[in-house]
Amino acid sequence: MLKETLSIVTGKTDNGGTPSKDERHLAIEARGGDEQAFAALVKRHSGGLHRAVARILNDDAEAWDVVQMAFLKAWQQLDRYDPRWSFATWVYRIGTNVAIDLIRSRKSRERTHQAGFEHRLRLVGESQPTSLAAEEGEVSSVIGQVLPVLSPQQRAAFVLREIEDMDTAEVAEILGCTATTVRNHIFQARKTLRQEIEKRYPEYLPASRRKE
Amino acid sequence: MNCQRFMLSIDDYLEERLDRDDRQAFRGHLQTCAQCRAKATALEPSLLLAAGVPSEIDDRAVSECAETVTALIRQERLRRRLAPRSRRWVAAVAAMCVIALGGGLLWRTAPWAVEAPPAAATVADSQEPAEGFVPPPRVEIQMPQSEVRVYQFAGSESETTAVYFVVNEEMEL
Numbered sequence: 376m377l378k379e380t381l382s383i384v385t386g387k388t389d390n391g392g393t394p395s396k397d398e399r400h401l402a403i404e405a406r407g408g409d410e411q412a413f414a415a416l417v418k419r420h421s422g423g424l425h426r427a428v429a430r431i432l433n434d435d436a437e438a439w440d441v442v443q444m445a446f447l448k449a450w451q452q453l454d455r456y457d458p459r460w461s462f463a464t465w466v467y468r469i470g471t472n473v474a475i476d477l478i479r480s481r482k483s484r485e486r487t488h489q490a491g492f493e494h495r496l497r498l499v500g501e502s503q504p505t506s507l508a509a510e511e512g513e514v515s516s517v518i519g520q521v522l523p524v525l526s527p528q529q530r531a532a533f534v535l536r537e538i539e540d541m542d543t544a545e546v547a548e549i550l551g552c553t554a555t556t557v558r559n560h561i562f563q564a565r566k567t568l569r570q571e572i573e574k575r576y577p578e579y580l581p582a583s584r585r586k587e
Numbered sequence: 588m589n590c591q592r593f594m595l596s597i598d599d600y601l602e603e604r605l606d607r608d609d610r611q612a613f614r615g616h617l618q619t620c621a622q623c624r625a626k627a628t629a630l631e632p633s634l635l636l637a638a639g640v641p642s643e644i645d646d647r648a649v650s651e652c653a654e655t656v657t658a659l660i661r662q663e664r665l666r667r668r669l670a671p672r673s674r675r676w677v678a679a680v681a682a683m684c685v686i687a688l689g690g691g692l693l694w695r696t697a698p699w700a701v702e703a704p705p706a707a708a709t710v711a712d713s714q715e716p717a718e719g720f721v722p723p724p725r726v727e728i729q730m731p732q733s734e735v736r737v738y739q740f741a742g743s744e745s746e747t748t749a750v751y752f753v754v755n756e757e758m759e760l
Binding site for chain 1: 610631
């Protein structure tokens with residue numbers, strides 16, 4: 376655990392680890408009531424947080440609402456923020472928790488979120504295969520179709536680690552669990568996603584494994 | 588990372604054994620080499636989800652988000668500053684009423700009340716504002732950075748209502 380903590384403190388990514396001097400300065404000023412400093416932090420981190428939350432929720436517009444709510448909560452709780460730690464990790468934690476709560480609360484509604492999902496991923500490469508994956512935005516479509524089968528915690532862990540490419544320790548900090556738990560979430564998520572993709576998108580499997 | 592090394596690294600990637608640089612190189616190759624991507628996703632379909640290049644961040648949406656959050660914060664600040672003041676004000680008015688009523692009762696039941704000159708009525712009358720008198724507004728809250736002032740009118744006709752104006756054309760509540 377100490378090693379994980381140290382890795383967070385000495386991290387070098389924009390989204391986590393030790394805050395830069397500038398970020399620490401902004402966070403301290405915001406804690407003193409400076410709205411402009413806080414607005415600068417919002418501008419710096421809202422885009423990335425939105426991208427992650429949009430993936431978790433599978434809803435682009437709703438993700439902006441969550442981002443705004445997360446930053447408002449962060450403002451209200453700034454006295455609890457320790458500037459020695461990354462502001463981004465802290466606000467990602469708030470935003471992810473709001474998103475997870477939202478997924479849990481809307482489970483009964485079983486809404487279709489595909490319509491509002493506007494994030495697109497591009498597949499780049501010199502030669503595009505002729506399969507379904509060749510189409511622009513196909514990855515985004517696959518993500519939108521299969522991610523909802525995961526539990527909220529698995530989904531959040533998978534999105535932050537596999538899609539947003541954050542460090543495992545950072546994801547653990549955001550989700551408030553250990554790195555081992557994050558790895559377990561990723562492992563279980565892969566297992567579930569594999570089954571789901573094989574069922575929905577058999578064209579990704581080798582011909583020998585496709586069910587007739 | 589070349590194609591051969593990529594294929595040899597798939598298990599290490601899935602088992603989280605790659606260091607950060609190798610992991611970045613692996614993901615970069617997965618995103619850019621269509622042939623290796625097809626082979627890798629055939630082995631492990633969930634790798635498809637790591638194969639996309641994230642979309643660019645929408646700067647306009649980010650600016651709008653910052654403006655919205657700032658507006659929400661100002662609303663929150665005003666609400667917090669006004670709420671305790673109005674509660675204190677109501678409590679003060681209630682206390683004054685209790686004192687006035689208690690004092691009035693004592694005065695009426697006191698032994699000297701019979702001989703007392705009609706001074707009480709005079710005192711009571713003198714405490715009431717003259718007809719048509721409107722107390723000047725007080726600056727309750729001053730926010731120099733945002734040039735916001737909140738004026739509170741504590742009129743005698745409505746003791747529980749605080750009327751405020753926000754002197755900032757750009758701000759809408």
